[in-house]
Amino acid sequence: MSNPLLQEFNTPYGTAPFEQIKNEHYQPAFEQAIKKAKEEIDEITNNSEAPTFENTIKALDFSGHTLSRISSIFFNLNSAETNDEMQKIAQEVSPILTAFSNDVSLNEELFKRVKAIYEQRDSLDLTIEEQTLLEKKYKGFSRNGANLNNDKKEELRKIDTELSKLSLTFGENVLAETQNYELHISNEKDLSGLPEGAIEDAAQTAKDKNKEGWVFTLDFPSYIPFLTYADNRSLRKEMAIAAGKKGFQDNKNNNEKIVLRIVELRCKRAQLLGYKSHAHFVLEERMAESADKVTNFLENMLQKAKPKALEQYNQLKDFARKKDGIEDFQKWDGAYYSEKLKQELFDFDEEILKPYFQLENVINGSFEIAKRLYGLHFKEVNNIEKYHKDVKTYEVTDEKGNFIAVYYADFHPRPGKRNGAWKTGYKSQWILDGENSRPHISIVCNFTKPTASKPSLLTFNEVTTLFHEFGHALHGMLANTTYPSLSGTSVSWDFVELPSQVMENWCFEKEALELFAKHYKTGEIIPIELIQKIKKASNFLEGLQTLRQLSFGLLDMAWHGQSPDSFDSGNVTKSVKEFEKEAFKSTQLYPDVAENCMSTAFSHIFQGGYSAGYYSYKWAEVLDADAFEYFKETGIFNKETATKFKDFVLSQGGTQKPMELYKQFRGHEPKPDALLKRAGLL
């Protein structure tokens, strides 16, 4: 039998032939595709002609096409529709894929050709997109040490190997510390205040562990409700302190030495490559571009947000004193009294919103908004193969009826789908030989399912999530670039959330909600008072939230924005806790807890890839608020503004520096004021 993954896809629009693919097809398909990709690379390096943009850079960007299609099908399904067998295949093919990509990035012959072109770049008369692509390809090698001599290359490999082991151990330690703790409750009185669902989950956890009563753990779905609702203050304290000392206890899971070593090695690596610090290395390829810019951004936000944050902190403290006579307000009181205060001020149950947000109406609402803004039409079609019967498939066209994209939407949870919501794709967009090859984009969510008696009614949070992912999807669907690696959402980290977050703003606007927020039984449009309540509740204690985010961003920059040699006094480098206290000085409101430490469990920056990147969360909010402000100034359905956003942001992918794109759309660099206003902080 022939392998459908290795044939031309003989399907409408060349979509993935999901219904013909069997698990046994993947492994041989990967092997064949890697072989083919290697041959394509060899063809480039063996070319006897002098290197040109065309025969090297372009050829490289269009190489490995079969491999990337197979990878996207396999890894997307491994997230959305997996099983034991798929996971086993993933374990087997992942190292092979890593080895292949290392082969390419360490290929000296290939680098020689890329470098030769890079060095003549000023005389080549390249378009902006071509210049960007050339720079990206060159940096892909140079940032990986291609310009170093053999000794230094060897040193770099050693650092990389040690770093990857350290992050792994860091993560394992955090996980072990999370799992080693449990709060076992046998007296029902101690459950006071907790919602029914949290109590049921805790009873189930106890049962799973062969215990009587209820067990709460440091996993978020267990921990967060406990800190938010449990009336028993001393148990809240116990939980909070247990959570805060992950990786900071005198046991084998201690992460202090690991943190210091990671910071040291990252800086060494950056300096080996000619950068001042790890942050300088990372930020070179981001919209923010420099460590100074990020630090200034965080400091500036802090200055503006702090007065309101302080006011809200005092409000919360007063509330706790008046309500329960709390004289020494602590961090384990924060979430609890926030929730109580919120109830008192808003008296607003999220459940009353759900009847206005039937899934089908919300989907149609998102389509109607995309039509008004970008002239897009979505038509549900049944001729495209699906990987699960619940997946919806659409053909997307523009005003003139031209085909724009295929859109897959997969809304409900089921076994084999991971949690959360995300946008992905099965094929990117590019232009080759004058033909614009359109993308296949998908969103995957885990929304409330319909029941026998009720359609799927979304929480407001699910509504904004749908708009968020739809915004990412539009970024993919409207892509209009020549080179696949620059297309759609292939942009820097601190820019990629602009299209998604900006879409969420329409969910708060009367003019937009009127299009789709209709009661599923009566058809009544959502009342304006409810819209106002949604807005107010979304800003509740936003100052405190902002301060918290800024504190993490500043801590991240403190660890990564300077060389460890320059860390103030001698003992600071030896004590993670002291260093952290110093970095937190301007942002901490709650009294410090001596046995707690944030850095030793800060997985975002020491395990995952967010080092020198935590600021991106706030940065992206500033961008989306500033961008939406423009829509508000001109009308939220203003065609001219929307066209600018499409032309300079959505269709451009990573073809230019993001700041340049943004300025062309907005007329100036993003300003934080729109966000501060929206969050009620100005």
Ligand SMILES: [Zn+2]
């Ligand atoms: Zn997102």
